[in-house]
Structures are given as C-alpha cells and as structure tokens.
Amino acid sequence: MVIFETHDLNIWFGVTHAVKKVSIEIQPNEIMSIIGPSNSGKTTFLRSLNRMNELNPSYKMTGAVEFEREDVKGIDAEELRRKVGMVFALPLPLPLTIFDNVAYGMRMHGVKDKKKLRDKVERALQQGYLWDEVKDRLDESAFKLSGGQQQRLCIARTLAVEPEVILFDEPCSGLDPISTAKVEDAMVKLKERYTIVLVTNNVKQAARVGDRTAFFLNGELIEIDKTDRIFTAPKDPRTDGYIRGKFG
Amino acid sequence: MTKNPYRAQKIAFFFLFLATLLIVVPVGLIIVSIIQKGLPAINWQFLSDMPRQGMRSGGIFPAIIGTLYLVAGAIIFALPIGLLAAIYLSEYSKANMLTRIIKLAIVNLAGVPSVVYGLFGLALFVVFFKFGASILSGSLTLGIMILPIIITTSREALESVPQSFREVSLSLGASKWQTIRHIVLPNAIPGILTGTILGLGRAAGETAPILFTVAAFYLPRLPDSVFDQAMALPYHLYVISTQVPNVDEKIRYGTAFVLLALVLFMNLVAIIIRYKLRKKKKW
Numbered sequence: 211m212v213i214f215e216t217h218d219l220n221i222w223f224g225v226t227h228a229v230k231k232v233s234i235e236i237q238p239n240e241i242m243s244i245i246g247p248s249n250s251g252k253t254t255f256l257r258s259l260n261r262m263n264e265l266n267p268s269y270k271m272t273g274a275v276e277f278e279r280e281d282v283k284g285i286d287a288e289e290l291r292r293k294v295g296m297v298f299a300l301p302l303p304l305p306l307t308i309f310d311n312v313a314y315g316m317r318m319h320g321v322k323d324k325k326k327l328r329d330k331v332e333r334a335l336q337q338g339y340l341w342d343e344v345k346d347r348l349d350e351s352a353f354k355l356s357g358g359q360q361q362r363l364c365i366a367r368t369l370a371v372e373p374e375v376i377l378f379d380e381p382c383s384g385l386d387p388i389s390t391a392k393v394e395d396a397m398v399k400l401k402e403r404y405t406i407v408l409v410t411n412n413v414k415q416a417a418r419v420g421d422r423t424a425f426f427l428n429g430e431l432i433e434i435d436k437t438d439r440i441f442t443a444p445k446d447p448r449t450d451g452y453i454r455g456k457f458g
Numbered sequence: 459m460t461k462n463p464y465r466a467q468k469i470a471f472f473f474l475f476l477a478t479l480l481i482v483v484p485v486g487l488i489i490v491s492i493i494q495k496g497l498p499a500i501n502w503q504f505l506s507d508m509p510r511q512g513m514r515s516g517g518i519f520p521a522i523i524g525t526l527y528l529v530a531g532a533i534i535f536a537l538p539i540g541l542l543a544a545i546y547l548s549e550y551s552k553a554n555m556l557t558r559i560i561k562l563a564i565v566n567l568a569g570v571p572s573v574v575y576g577l578f579g580l581a582l583f584v585v586f587f588k589f590g591a592s593i594l595s596g597s598l599t600l601g602i603m604i605l606p607i608i609i610t611t612s613r614e615a616l617e618s619v620p621q622s623f624r625e626v627s628l629s630l631g632a633s634k635w636q637t638i639r640h641i642v643l644p645n646a647i648p649g650i651l652t653g654t655i656l657g658l659g660r661a662a663g664e665t666a667p668i669l670f671t672v673a674a675f676y677l678p679r680l681p682d683s684v685f686d687q688a689m690a691l692p693y694h695l696y697v698i699s700t701q702v703p704n705v706d707e708k709i710r711y712g713t714a715f716v717l718l719a720l721v722l723f724m725n726l727v728a729i730i731i732r733y734k735l736r737k738k739k740k741w
Contacts, residue, residue, distance in 0.1 A: 262625065265624075265628070288632070288633050291629055292630075296629040298625070298629075302625075304627065315632070319631060371630055
C-alpha cells in the first residue's frame, strides 16, 4: 500500500510558485530523501504532507495529496498530524521539562494514566537514543540539553505519539558530525517501523540513509530513483551537477 | 573644522543623561515630599478609623476599602474580557475589516479622556441599567477604562511567544485551542500580568470615572453590597483638598501617601510574581 501520493501538486505562497506539478509516491518503510538547493520547494513539499503549510495565510494549492489513498483535505488536521509526525530543522524543545516534552503529544490526545505515560516516555526516549543520557534528569528543563540531545528529544517526542510516518525537515542542519551520525543511526533503525521522508541539504546524508532520493530544483521534481542509481548514474545532467557540487 | 567623534559622543551622552534625569527628578521629588509631609499622619488609627468631624479628623478606612473594592471589581470584569479579546486578536483574527474595526476601537478606547468614561458610566450603568451610584457601576466604568491597556499588553505578550512553539505543538496533533491553552498562554502570563499591573495602578488612581458612578462625598461606614456607594481614596483626596475648608495638611498628605503606597504595593506584588514566573521561563 502506498503511504503518500501526490498528483500534480502546485503550491503558491502569494505570487511565489513554490512547488510545481509534483507527483510522487512514498512507499511504506522506506526512507525517501529529498535533496535540492535552498528555495527548491522541498520543505514546502514536506509540509504539504501534514498540512502545515495551511498555517501560512497566503498559501494556495492545486492538485492533490493523498495519505493512504485518502485526500488529506478530507482528514481532520489533528488526526493527520498524529499519524504523520514531524521533526523540524532546528531542535525545538517546548519550554517544558524533558519528560513533559515527550509526554506532550500523548497528553494532548487524552492519555492521563501516569504509568502509561511513564512507560511510553521511556520507550520513546530509548528509540531516540537519548534514554541513557537523560533518565536521571527527566524533570530538568529541556533547554539544558545540548543541541544534539535536544534534536533527539524532538525525535523521541514525535515517536511518543506513535505515528506511521515521520517527516524530517533538515534535522541535522544545526548539528555537529557526531550528533548527525547519531540522528542518522536512529533514522535507519526507525525505518523498520516507520515510513520516513527526509528533506536534507546534505547530499551525502541522502546517499548514506536514503532508499530512494528525489531531486528538487526551483519547485520542480527533476528526478526520483533508487538512491544508488541517483548517485551513480543520474539521468538528468542537473541532478549530476548538483550531487557533484557544481551548484547549489 | 575637524569633527571629533568622541566629543560628539560625549555631547550626545550628556543630553541622553539629562533627559533621563528629567524623568527621575520629578518622580523623586513627588515621592519625597509626600513621604515627608504624609508619613507623620500615618498611624493605626488613621488607617483603621472612620472619618470624623466632616473629615477634619479621624481616619480614612472606608476610602481604602472602597478603592480596594473598586480595583478588584474592575480587574474581575476587565481581565477575562481583555484576555479573551487579546487571544482572539492574536491567535484567531484574520486581516479583515472586522479586525481593523476592533483594533481601531481599542486605540480609540485608550484615547478617551477619563472624565468621558465617568459620564458614559453614569449614562449606561447608573441610569440605563439602574445600578445607581454603586460599587458595581464604578467597577464597570473603571474596567472599561483599563480594557485597552489589558488587551494591548496581553496581545503583545501572546504574540511574543515564538511561532515555532505553536508549530511544534500543532505538528504533534494538538488542536489550536490546546496549543493556546498549554503552550501560548502559560508563556504569555508574565506579559499579561504586566498589563494587569498597569491597569490596577490606573484604576486605583483615577478620580473622574468614579466621580459620578460610585464615589461618596462623606460616608463614614463600610459599603454593605456592590449596589452601595463607597468612598474612594482619589476622590476623598480631592474632596479634602478642595471641597472641605480647614482640613489639616497632615491628613491631606497622609491620604496621598496611602494612595501612593497602595498603588506601589500592588505593583510590587505583581512585579514579584512576574519576576518569579520569568525566572521559570525556559528559553
């Protein structure tokens, strides 16, 4: 079953045509990497999958985005975002304790049982490879963590809601190489249970973790293929130029 | 002529300092002279006794209580309405005609002279709603007067909560209201409190809005209900300073001292609460 499918998706913000006629299918349990230079529409495309673009009042779209064969416009936004989690470019802990950050989503969905919350918070932090580092300081402010730890906290917070898909929006752009490696490890392990869409500015990251890679340029989908094929034998010269670092 | 940047800087600093001094000096003078002349009048009897002999002796207890009632009533009325309006304006309203009208109304409300509020309160609450000259009418009038302060500062406080927090909350499947309730509001409380402080101080000190709506010239007893008239410190001060002959200067300055101390005390309490909440702020 296809997880996401877009048909001729066009997105505008005011007069800016951010995404142009993009049709993509996203398969279950794959890591789909989206690469491309800044302003190529990749983040906008990603945010269309969980309806986050609608927060911008100048947003307009044509075409369709389907989640599990259902048009996302017909799905309650809260329900959709519960199933389609998102990790943002910068580590964005909420101004709460470590525990409350991870428990936030569950609490908003009505989970009140303390034991259940504790168990799920622990499991989510373990899946985010953060449990050992924070298990003795769950009541401290999340802002006391380092940048890399904060980003893994954000991943754990997303996992705690038990989504089906996780959207990563340049999750390592503010992190050092060691923290990046930890986040990438987490992503590869998560693939077994979740479908992952990864937007990245880091071409090498896409090569390391992506099953398939899509290349966006100026809002258009230039090429999409298996990652090794994109990186060894791209069909479009612009893809070749970008991954070789000739522009972007 | 050679330009000397250091000299220009010194001159600029001098004028900036002078301007600051011009603000500090009058405040200092007012406070010092009121303390100097008012403090000797302050004793337990002055604070806890009824006024006597046509306010020429005795205490100011009913005026203190009256002012506290009025301030409390104004906040009870204005804080919820102001806060709800601020939430609507900052979180829900779209850039349309209605929003523009509301914003214009708030600006105008802030610019209305206080005596006009007094007349408005007289016409609407005292006469039309038949509340009479009462604590209720006075509180509502003062409440309307401080609404723009509370709305404006609350809105700024809500808007200063980073957009990214809202996005994170929504991305986790929280509804818009949950996001406001659990993320936006708790982080805006220090700013909302600031608006409330400013409103409190203003409500406690104004004379004109209570002149026709509640203030009793001479009422040497405590009010029995919200439909009763009450004495209030600013009006009492006006009365004993201009309307009643031969009131001892000590009593006049003592009353001014109590009013000033009351406002400063309320501000202090709120500043302490705000400081504690700010320290808890985690970004």
